[in-house]
Amino acid sequence: MFCPKCGKELTEGEPCSCGYSPENEQPASSLPDGKAIVDGAKNAAAALKNNPFVSEVLATITGAAANPEKQVKDNSERTDILWVIMAVLEAVIISLGMAIYVNKLIASAFKAASFGYARFDVTAGSFFGVFGSAFLWSAISICLLIIAYIVFMKIFKKQVGFSAAANTMTTALMPSAIMVLAAGLLGLIYAPIGALLISAAMISLVALCYGLVRNVSGLKIPTFWMFVIFAAVTAALCAAAGNFCIKMFVEDMTSNLMSSLF
Secondary structure (H helix, E strand, C coil), X not given: CECCCCCCECCCCCCCCCCCCHHXXXXXXXXXXXXXXXXXXXXXXXXXXXXXXXXXXXHHHHHHHHCHHXXXXXXXXXXXXXXXXXXXXXXXXXXXXXXXXXXXXXXXXXXXXXCCCCCCCCCHHXXXXXXXXXXXXXXXXXXXXXXXXXXXXXXXXXXXXXXXXXXXXXXXXXXXXXXXXXXXXXXXXXXXXXXXXXXXXXXXHHHHHHHHHHHHCCCCCCCHHHHHHXXXXXXXXXXXXXXXXHHHHHHHHHHHHHHHHC
């Protein structure tokens, strides 16, 4: 036999002069080291956080939530593609909140209409149907909001590039997106809270946009009513887009309700 450590030839049972002993040999573990996994996860998270673009997105989100007007002002001259990331995040956040809230309302209405004898179970298809339609509506509405802002500025002889306008408006929208998500989650507990938060989100967006075009952009609107017209036109366009998107999942939702009834 040979020593596994130094390779010296030994007789059976003879101890090796190198000090090797089978009792000292630790069995190899087939499981990964827990500390190594934790350290690897921490290093990956740190690397992601230290990425300049990721840290900038996080700073914009937290800044928009903490001090929206200051963050909007900071982003009003940006010409990069940060707005694309912000728009996608906002569309996902808004869609998730709306999908949760709408499905909760439908389930509650169905239960009330049947006097508690029947229940509408939200299926994955129903949830993702609402989510997909809400995502499409959110994306269209964000684009309409950006275009409306550019047109509004142009009317008052102030040129704004698309990227700068997009970064500005997606930053202004972030607080409202967070409120819509909160509306969906809190609406699961008590539906009227969700309705109040959605209304507050819309008011917040309008108020922030008004402060933006009047103060942050340096534009002095002749009258408040000019902004009211701008907000009304934008809301009408977004409502038209919403009506289009609603038609995309109404049939699927109706079929699910009918299958629950019969």
